[in-house]
Amino acid sequence: MAGETEQGSRYRQIAEQIKQAIHSGSLPPDSRLPSVRTLATQYSVSMTTALKTLRTLEDEHYAVARPKSGFFVAPRPANKTFPTVINEQAREVAPLDEQTELHLAMLGSDCRVRLDLANGDISLYPVKKIGLLMRQMGYSKPALLGNTVKGTGYAPLKNEIARRAVDYGCNINADDILITNGCIEAISLALRATTRPGDIV
Structure with a gap:
């Protein structure tokens, strides 16, 4: 104090x-x-x-x-x-x-x-469950902690995203999914793909 x-x-x-x-x-x-x-x-x-x-x-x-x-x-x-x-x-x-x-x-x-x-309060996230899953994956697949992810993202994660998208009425091919390093990179890539210099968003 x-x-x-x-x-x-x-x-x-x-x-x-x-x-x-x-x-x-x-x-x-x-x-x-x-x-x-x-x-x-x-x-x-x-x-x-x-x-x-x-x-x-x-x-x-x-x-x-x-x-x-x-x-x-x-x-x-x-x-x-x-x-x-x-x-x-x-x-x-x-x-x-x-x-x-x-x-x-x-x-x-x-x-x-x-x-x-922007960041939500910690109570909004399943922190304990995520921690448990990370420990389980660390024991069962330790290579995940050191291997680099190549291509468009971790294939099992892309497959899971495609599977869950069906619940929201979306039919997505896992090969069409690109995993980014956070939302800012995702927005940047999306803008670069859909706009040109000088466009107003």
Whole structure:
């Protein structure tokens, strides 16, 4: 608990130092702010703490995130000064886990709602059953743990998908099924097969 409090006050201290530099003019509007990695190195903090510093500045309108470019000092509105007191309740945002925050930092995206990061609660998945099946397969077919899958995917898996597709009124040939490394690759391949550069989806 003490460690969390220390980290919490640390990101706030760093944010205040950056705000002072903005107020003094050392960091003029539209100038680039240090990256997450640079802040972490300069202040000897974790990347999570560094990212929270930049997100805090963004929430308080001192910084803006630009896709694939990083964080920049926010333009100062004409005849207005930066707010010194922020309504914490009004800008409360559900916290993101560390992996998601780091992913967003690498993307340089200012959008906190990303479908490619969507993940259901662990209670929605048959974790125990999957673990049991994996242990059973590990004992009965240990080669599955080391062999690479070639071609269009693991044949027994494709056959099972084709069999289950019948329950949904689909008649699919297992040879026509392509197993991908996740939904993003599947969508990418589907778009490349059905669209051309310049098409609007």
